[in-house]
Amino acid sequence: MALLVQKYGGSSVADAECMMRVARRVHKTQQEGHEVVVVVSAMGKTTDNLIALAKQVNARPSDREMDMLLSTGEQISVAILAMALHSLGADAVSMTGPQAGIATDDAHTKAKIMAITPDRVRENLDAGRIVIVAGFQGITPAFDIATLGRGGSDTTAVALAAVLKADVCQIFTDVDGVYTTDPRIVPTARKLDEIAYDEMLEMASLGAKVLQSRSVEFAKKYGVVLEVLSSFEETPGTIVREEVKKMEDVVVRGVAADKGQAKVTIQHVPDKPGVAAQVFRKISAARINVDVIVQNVSEQGYTDISFTVPQDDLQRSETAMAGLLEEIGAKGVTYDPEVAKISIVGVGMRTHTGIAERMFGALADNSINIDMISTSEIKVSVVIKRSQADDAVRVLHEAFELSGE
Amino acid sequence: MALLVQKYGGSSVADAECMMRVARRVHKTQQEGHEVVVVVSAMGKTTDNLIALAKQVNARPSDREMDMLLSTGEQISVAILAMALHSLGADAVSMTGPQAGIATDDAHTKAKIMAITPDRVRENLDAGRIVIVAGFQGITPAFDIATLGRGGSDTTAVALAAVLKADVCQIFTDVDGVYTTDPRIVPTARKLDEIAYDEMLEMASLGAKVLQSRSVEFAKKYGVVLEVLSSFEETPGTIVREEVKKMEDVVVRGVAADKGQAKVTIQHVPDKPGVAAQVFRKISAARINVDVIVQNVSEQGYTDISFTVPQDDLQRSETAMAGLLEEIGAKGVTYDPEVAKISIVGVGMRTHTGIAERMFGALADNSINIDMISTSEIKVSVVIKRSQADDAVRVLHEAFELSGE
Numbered sequence: 001m002a003l004l005v006q007k008y009g010g011s012s013v014a015d016a017e018c019m020m021r022v023a024r025r026v027h028k029t030q031q032e033g034h035e036v037v038v039v040v041s042a043m044g045k046t047t048d049n050l051i052a053l054a055k056q057v058n059a060r061p062s063d064r065e066m067d068m069l070l071s072t073g074e075q076i077s078v079a080i081l082a083m084a085l086h087s088l089g090a091d092a093v094s095m096t097g098p099q100a101g102i103a104t105d106d107a108h109t110k111a112k113i114m115a116i117t118p119d120r121v122r123e124n125l126d127a128g129r130i131v132i133v134a135g136f137q138g139i140t141p142a143f144d145i146a147t148l149g150r151g152g153s154d155t156t157a158v159a160l161a162a163v164l165k166a167d168v169c170q171i172f173t174d175v176d177g178v179y180t181t182d183p184r185i186v187p188t189a190r191k192l193d194e195i196a197y198d199e200m201l202e203m204a205s206l207g208a209k210v211l212q213s214r215s216v217e218f219a220k221k222y223g224v225v226l227e228v229l230s231s232f233e234e235t236p237g238t239i240v241r242e243e244v245k246k247m248e249d250v251v252v253r254g255v256a257a258d259k260g261q262a263k264v265t266i267q268h269v270p271d272k273p274g275v276a277a278q279v280f281r282k283i284s285a286a287r288i289n290v291d292v293i294v295q296n297v298s299e300q301g302y303t304d305i306s307f308t309v310p311q312d313d314l315q316r317s318e319t320a321m322a323g324l325l326e327e328i329g330a331k332g333v334t335y336d337p338e339v340a341k342i343s344i345v346g347v348g349m350r351t352h353t354g355i356a357e358r359m360f361g362a363l364a365d366n367s368i369n370i371d372m373i374s375t376s377e378i379k380v381s382v383v384i385k386r387s388q389a390d391d392a393v394r395v396l397h398e399a400f401e402l403s404g405e
Numbered sequence: 406m407a408l409l410v411q412k413y414g415g416s417s418v419a420d421a422e423c424m425m426r427v428a429r430r431v432h433k434t435q436q437e438g439h440e441v442v443v444v445v446s447a448m449g450k451t452t453d454n455l456i457a458l459a460k461q462v463n464a465r466p467s468d469r470e471m472d473m474l475l476s477t478g479e480q481i482s483v484a485i486l487a488m489a490l491h492s493l494g495a496d497a498v499s500m501t502g503p504q505a506g507i508a509t510d511d512a513h514t515k516a517k518i519m520a521i522t523p524d525r526v527r528e529n530l531d532a533g534r535i536v537i538v539a540g541f542q543g544i545t546p547a548f549d550i551a552t553l554g555r556g557g558s559d560t561t562a563v564a565l566a567a568v569l570k571a572d573v574c575q576i577f578t579d580v581d582g583v584y585t586t587d588p589r590i591v592p593t594a595r596k597l598d599e600i601a602y603d604e605m606l607e608m609a610s611l612g613a614k615v616l617q618s619r620s621v622e623f624a625k626k627y628g629v630v631l632e633v634l635s636s637f638e639e640t641p642g643t644i645v646r647e648e649v650k651k652m653e654d655v656v657v658r659g660v661a662a663d664k665g666q667a668k669v670t671i672q673h674v675p676d677k678p679g680v681a682a683q684v685f686r687k688i689s690a691a692r693i694n695v696d697v698i699v700q701n702v703s704e705q706g707y708t709d710i711s712f713t714v715p716q717d718d719l720q721r722s723e724t725a726m727a728g729l730l731e732e733i734g735a736k737g738v739t740y741d742p743e744v745a746k747i748s749i750v751g752v753g754m755r756t757h758t759g760i761a762e763r764m765f766g767a768l769a770d771n772s773i774n775i776d777m778i779s780t781s782e783i784k785v786s787v788v789i790k791r792s793q794a795d796d797a798v799r800v801l802h803e804a805f806e807l808s809g810e
C-alpha cells in the first residue's frame with residue numbers, strides 16, 4: 001500500500017463530466033490498495049468569472065478580498081468531487097485548505113505555506129477515506145483566507161505529499177508527461193521516463209510549462225517524488241526526482257525554447273565598476289525580469305551590455321532606459337523584439353565535455369546565427385532570431401539524438 | 406450613534422450593479438454616524454446554479470458536502486460587497502460565518518446557531534470598519550461548515566444583532582414593508598408602521614412571506630427590533646417589535662391568505678380516547694405539516710376529523726391514510742385539494758370582543774361559506790373554497806377598515 005497525493009488542475013476538472021472522470025480515476029487508485037489524497041483546482045472558468053465579477057465593482061480589488069473571493073473556486077471543486085466519489089460508492093471527505101491544516105503567511109494572493117498540521121487528513125485516511133483538499137489556499141495567522149498565487153495547487157499537493165511522506169505526488173494535467181522537446185515542433189520528440197529536479201527546473205523556467213518552478217523547487221527541497229501524467233489517458237507519465245548516477249549517462253535530457261523574449265543592448269558603456277549594477281538596479285526597480293545577460297570584453301575602456309527580457313516587459317524596459325543612458329555615459333540603446341532563447345539541458349553535462357561546441361557547431365551547420373550565449377552547470381542557452389527558433393530546436397534535437405524509435 | 410445590522414437578501418444582491426447599490430446604501434448609513442454590520446445572501450442564481458451542478462454528479466449529495474458547496478455563495482457575496490465598498494472609499498472587511506464567530510450544531514443543511522463569539526466583528530467595528538458577514542453559515546464543533554437552512558441569512562442577521570446588542574436589525578427585501586394584506590389583492594392595502602412579533606409570526610406563517618418565522622421567533626426571544634424595508638426605495642419600512650399597550654387599540658392588524666392548502670376529512674371515526682393521536686402520529690411520521698385541525702362534536706359515538714395540509718403534501722397524506730381507516734375503524738376519507746385559509750390577526754383581539762362574529766358576519770353577507778374555523782388568542786382563521794379566497798380577503802379588509810387614505 002502506497003500513499004499517493006494526486007493533483008488535478010483546472011482543465012482536468014472543467015465540468016461535471018470531467019469531475020466524474022477524475023472521481024473514477026481516484027476511486028480506482030484507492031481500490032488498487034492505496035491511500036489517496038486529492039488536491040483540486042477551481043473548475044474550468046470559475047476563477048476567470050470571479051475575477052471578472054470583482055472587476056465590475058472595483059478596478060483594483062484588495063488582495064485580502066480577492067483571496068476571500070477566489071478561494072471559493074477550489075471549495076466548490078472539493079465539494080463536487082466528494083459528491084462524485086460518493087455517487088461511485090466511495091468514502092470521501094472534502095476539506096478547505098484551512099481544514100486540512102494548511103497555514104500560510106499573510107502575503108495575500110501570493111502567500112507561502114508556513115506549516116501544515118495534517119492531523120485531520122491523517123485521521124480521515126486512517127478511517128479509509130479519500131481526502132480531497134482545496135488547492136491554492138490556506139489560513140493566515142489572523143485567520144484570514146490566503147491564496148498561494150500561480151501554480152498554487154501544485155504547491156499544495158507537493159507540500160501535503162512532503163508532510164504526509166507520500167510515496168509520490170502525481171500531477172495530472174493535459175499533457176501525458178515531459179518530452180525531450182515540444183512535440184508540436186519535433187513530432188519524434190520522446191516522452192521522458194524520468195528527469196532530475198534540476199533538469200525539470202531548467203526546462204520549466206525555459207518555457208516547458210508543465211510544472212510551475214516553485215513546486216519543483218519545493219519537491220526538490222523536501223525530496224518529494226513527482227509524476228507528471230495525463231488526466232485523460234491512462235499511461236505512465238514522467239517521474240521527476242533526485243538525480244541518480246545513471247541519469248548522467250544521458251548528456252542532454254531535452255531542448256527547450258522560449259519564444260517570448262526581446263533583447264536590449266546598451267552600446268558603448270564606460271567599463272568601470274558599478275555601471276552594470278546601476279543598469280540592473282534600474283531595471284529591477286521597474287519590476288522587469290531580466291533573463292540572459294551578456295557583457296562583451298572591454299575595448300579601449302568601453303563595452304556593450306546586452307540582456308533579454310520577456311517580450312511583454314519590453315515597453316517598460318524602454319521607459320526604464322530613458323534617462324539612464326546619460327546617467328551612465330553610454331552612447332545608445334538598441335532593441336530587438338524578435339528573439340528566442342533555445343537551451344539544451346542535462347545533468348550529464350557536468351561529467352561530459354564538448355557539449356557547447358557540439359551545440360554551436362550544429363547551429364552553424366544549419367546557418368543559424370548565435371546572438372548571445374549563456375551557460376550554467378547543466379544547460380547551455382543561446383539567443384537567436386525568433387524566426388529560426390523552431391529550426392534550431394529540430395537541429396539540436398537531432399544533433400543530440402533525442403528522438404524516440 | 407446607533408449600531409445597525411443590515412441584511413440584504415438574494416434579490417438585493419442579484420448582480421454587480423445591485424451590489425454597488427447596496428454598497429452606497431451601507432456607506433451612507435455609516436456616514437450618517439452609525440456602526441454597520443451587513444449580512445448578505447448569495448447573489449441571484451448562485452445557489453440554484455450550485456445545486457444544479459451538484460445534481461449532475463450525485464442525485465442525492467450528502468448534507469455535509471452540500472454545505473461545503475453552498476456556503477461559497479455567501480462567501481462570494483461578502484468579498485464582492487467589500488470590494489464595492491472599497492471602491493467608494495469606505496473601510497470595510499468581509500468575514501465568513503466561521504470568521505465572525507458563528508458556531509452551529511452539526512445538523513448540516515439545517516443547522517442551528519449555538520453561540521456567537523463576536524470579538525472579531527466588535528474589534529473591526531471599533532476600528533471604524535463596516536463588517537460584512539456571510540449569512541446562512543457557521544462552523545460546527547468538528548470545524549465543518551454548516552448552513553442554517555431556509556431563511557438562514559435572516560437568522561444570521563438577527564442573531565448577530567442580538568449578541569452585538571444592535572439598536573435595530575434591518576431586513577432589506579424586494580417589498581418595502583409589511584402590509585395590512587397583499588396589495589395585489591387589495592390595492593388600498595396600507596403599509597404598517599409597526600407590528601408586534603406575535604402578529605408578524607401569525608402573518609408570516611399564514612403566507613405573508615416577508616420574513617421567515619424562525620428569524621421573527623429569534624428576534625422576539627432576544628428582543629431584537631426588526632425593520633423590514635425595501636432595498637430599492639429609500640422609504641421607512643415596517644418595525645417589528647415587542648407589543649406595547651397602544652398596539653392593542655388596533656383590533657385587526659392585517660388579513661392573511663394561504664391559498665396553498667388542501668383539506669382531508671376522515672369520516673365516522675369512533676369517538677374514543679387515542680384515536681386522534683393515532684391519526685396524527687401517522688401523519689407526522691410521513692413528515693406532513695398539518696395546519697388547522699377540527700373535530701366536530703360526537704354523534705352517537707362517532708365523529709368526523711378534518712385537517713388541512715400544504716397542497717404539496719396531499720399525495721403523501723393520501724398514502725398515509727391508506728390502511729389507517731381500517732386500523733381506527735373509520736368509514737371513509739374525503740379530500741378537497743382546493744381550499745384556502747383566510748386569517749385576521751391582531752393583538753387587540755385579546756382585549757376586544759365580538760371579532761369572530763364580525764368576521765363570520767362579513768363573510769356570510771358576501772355568500773362566502775366557511776368550512777372550518779380555528780382561533781388563537783390573536784387570530785381567527787377560516788378555511789373556505791379557494792375560488793373565494795381573494796373575495797374573502799377584500800371583504801375582511803373592508804370590514805375591519807384596514808385601508809389607507
